Amino acid sequence: MAALLEARRVSKVFGGRMFARSSTVALEDFSLTVEGDRPSITAVVGESGSGKTTLGRLLLGLLTPTSGQVSYAGQDLQTMSSTDWTSFRRDVQVIFQDPYEVYNPFYRVDHVLTTPVSKFKLAASKAGGRALIEDALEAVGLRPEETLGRFPHQLSGGQRQRVMVARALLLRPRLIVADEPVSMVDASLRATILGSLRKMNEELGISIIYITHDLATAYQISDNVVVLYRGAVAEAGDVELVVKHPRHPYTQLLIASIPLASTERTWTTDGVAASAGLPDPGRSGCTFAARCPSATAPCRQAAPPLFQTDRHRAVSCYLHQSAPPLDGAEMDKVLSHRGG
Amino acid sequence: MRYHTRAGAVTAAADVSLELIADERLGLAGESGSGKSTMVLAILRMIKPPGRIEGGAVWLDDLDLMTLSEEQMRQVRLARIALIPQGSMNSLNPVMRIKDQIADALRDHGVVVSRRHLEERVRDLLQSVGLAPGVADKFPHELSGGMKQRACIAIAISLRPRVIIADEPTSALDVVVQKQVMETLARVQRDLGASVILVGHDMGLIAQFVDRLGVMYAGKLVELSPVRDIFADPLHPYTRMLVATLPSLERKGVFQGIPGLPPLLGALPSGCAFHPRCPHAVDRCRTEEPRFREARPGAWAACHLL
Numbered sequence: 064m065a066a067l068l069e070a071r072r073v074s075k076v077f078g079g080r081m082f083a084r085s086s087t088v089a090l091e092d093f094s095l096t097v098e099g100d101r102p103s104i105t106a107v108v109g110e111s112g113s114g115k116t117t118l119g120r121l122l123l124g125l126l127t128p129t130s131g132q133v134s135y136a137g138q139d140l141q142t143m144s145s146t147d148w149t150s151f152r153r154d155v156q157v158i159f160q161d162p163y164e165v166y167n168p169f170y171r172v173d174h175v176l177t178t179p180v181s182k183f184k185l186a187a188s189k190a191g192g193r194a195l196i197e198d199a200l201e202a203v204g205l206r207p208e209e210t211l212g213r214f215p216h217q218l219s220g221g222q223r224q225r226v227m228v229a230r231a232l233l234l235r236p237r238l239i240v241a242d243e244p245v246s247m248v249d250a251s252l253r254a255t256i257l258g259s260l261r262k263m264n265e266e267l268g269i270s271i272i273y274i275t276h277d278l279a280t281a282y283q284i285s286d287n288v289v290v291l292y293r294g295a296v297a298e299a300g301d302v303e304l305v306v307k308h309p310r311h312p313y314t315q316l317l318i319a320s321i322p323l324a325s326t327e328r329t330w331t332t333d334g335v336a337a338s339a340g341l342p343d344p345g346r347s348g349c350t351f352a353a354r355c356p357s358a359t360a361p362c363r364q365a366a367p368p369l370f371q372t373d374r375h376r377a378v379s380c381y382l383h384q385s386a387p388p389l390d391g392a393e394m395d396k397v398l399s400h401r402g403g
Numbered sequence: 404m405r406y407h408t409r410a411g412a413v414t415a416a417a418d419v420s421l422e423l424i425a426d427e428r429l430g431l432a433g434e435s436g437s438g439k440s441t442m443v444l445a446i447l448r449m450i451k452p453p454g455r456i457e458g459g460a461v462w463l464d465d466l467d468l469m470t471l472s473e474e475q476m477r478q479v480r481l482a483r484i485a486l487i488p489q490g491s492m493n494s495l496n497p498v499m500r501i502k503d504q505i506a507d508a509l510r511d512h513g514v515v516v517s518r519r520h521l522e523e524r525v526r527d528l529l530q531s532v533g534l535a536p537g538v539a540d541k542f543p544h545e546l547s548g549g550m551k552q553r554a555c556i557a558i559a560i561s562l563r564p565r566v567i568i569a570d571e572p573t574s575a576l577d578v579v580v581q582k583q584v585m586e587t588l589a590r591v592q593r594d595l596g597a598s599v600i601l602v603g604h605d606m607g608l609i610a611q612f613v614d615r616l617g618v619m620y621a622g623k624l625v626e627l628s629p630v631r632d633i634f635a636d637p638l639h640p641y642t643r644m645l646v647a648t649l650p651s652l653e654r655k656g657v658f659q660g661i662p663g664l665p666p667l668l669g670a671l672p673s674g675c676a677f678h679p680r681c682p683h684a685v686d687r688c689r690t691e692e693p694r695f696r697e698a699r700p701g702a703w704a705a706c707h708l709l
Binding site for chain 2: 253277325
């Protein structure tokens with residue numbers, strides 16, 4: 064089991080040293096492994112401020128961890144040689160949230176596709192490069208003749224995002240980090256984009272880390288899900304277990320808040336609105352304690368470790384302390400594997 | 404409603420007729436560019452050039468808004484129809500305290516009140532949207548996204564409007580906060596006895612919130628039905644496909660997008676605008692535009708196949 068991308072005990076603190084009053088712990092003691100030989104889709108779910116985007120940036124080497132390390136094929140991203148770095152930049156691709164911001168408005172959309180082709184010398188000839196680009200566009204459901212030669216403003220948001228998926232695909236990466244790839248796209252196009260991600264995973268063996276705030280789409284495409292709350296893992300494991308039978312009070316709250324598109328009204332808009340104003344939790348105790356309906360004194364004193372409640376799930380909550388505790392660095396042990 | 408551009412005039416919304424019942428929550432859904440926001444702006448007469456309203460009437464009780472002068476219309480806005488625009492939390496003035504922003508709206512609409520009354524009124528308004536009185540003295544940057552959005556709702560309801568139009572009011576918020584904001588909106592609507600038009604493309608939010616739903620496609624209303632019917636047994640093929648694209652927590656791994664793209668408003672297909680994407684299209688759909696008619700009691704749609 065060779066690890067493709069591995070995060071070990073990664074923390075990221077912004078502003079000041081750790082434990083300093085002015086600092087913000089964006090991510091704390093996070094570990095995750097993406098296997099090289101078994102393509103998987105892992106969803107990282109959390110609200111704004113949960114640290115999910117920080118995590119994505121750390122995994123891409125765009126941020127330096129305050130402590131811990133992120134390594135690719137055994138090499139620490141921060142100390143790897145420039146040849147390794149080049150191959151990392153080719154093997155690990157990213158799809159960002161905003162398909163409006165990633166384009167230079169003065170260039171035709173072809174630019175984002177031809178640049179990687181020439182930079183990584185993907186094709187021997189111009190025609191060969193063109194053929195590669197056309198294949199990639201068709202794979203995401205775009206017609207090359209309707210897409211190439213246009214300026215970004217001439218394409219819809221969904222089309223632009225699909226061009227970004229095509230760009231990622233072009234490089235035949237081994238891993239794609241997709242940070243909210245569909246949150247700015249119309250609902251009718253979300254399914255198409257998520258479908259092509261899933262297809263890339265199944266047919267081309269590309270692993271995907273899907274970062275989102277939307278548990279419903281996470282449930283749709285991923286095998287495993289990691290729920291983050293204020294920089295810490297609340298619950299992680301097999302997506303069926305976490306979504307269908309959530310154990311952490313925060314996951315339960317998240318799932319109860321999803322407005323489901325069905326005839327069944329599961330949402331009660333008749334309740335009294337809960338307070339959204341949150342005191343800073345400080346750095347001791349469970350990060351969710353201030354909002355948790357089941358919080359007790361121990362929750363406010365020390366953050367709970369992970370407890371392995373099921374074979375494929377771990378929950379960071381004292382409500383489940385009868386289950387065996389799991390070291391944070393071993394969180395990925397509970398992640399399930401398709402056909403494994 | 405047409406936009407006059409150098410490339411020619413474009414019809415952004417055509418022949419849309421809607422009746423909003425008192426106390427009702429009506430949804431307006433559609434892809435981007437379907438004309439839903441245009442509709443809302445037209446109702447408020449807030450279309451800016453090169454856009455122009457070419458015809459039609461908007462009745463509020465027995466007042467035709469299209470016949471009002473600009474000044475009269477300005478008084479109607481907020482006082483009788485309030486808008487919570489998309490991303491409205493970013494529309495707060497960053498250098499004014501929340502209470503001054505609320506007071507501004509009251510004063511502008513001729514509600515002259517003493518300072519003490521004003522403070523009381525601001526406190527009541529904040530309380531009705533679930534915010535602490537202390538929020539009155541805060542600047543927008545001191546509040547979270549959900550709190551800012553609720554402050555905007557407070558401004559919107561400050562003159563007890565008959566109609567509240569919310570255009571994707573929660574699109575930038577997290578699910579938990581979104582639910583709180585929608586609960587707030589539901590509560591103030593009930594308290595005021597107002598009607599709400601909720602515009603958006605989040606079908607989940609719409610399913611959970613509205614009573615009736617209008618679905619727009621290429622500037623026209625293609626279906627208008629009770630929301631339960633829309634999700635249980637949609638009439639129009641477009642609605643059916645739209646509902647089928649939604650992720651659910653029951654079915655896993657089925658990805659069903661709508662093939663094709665929405666048409667360009669400048670080059671609408673002949674006949675039914677949806678026919679190039681419709682799996683059931685017949686010859687008639689290519690030539691003749693379907694009429695919007697009542698297919699079931701209370702459920703309207705524009706499709707030849709019904």
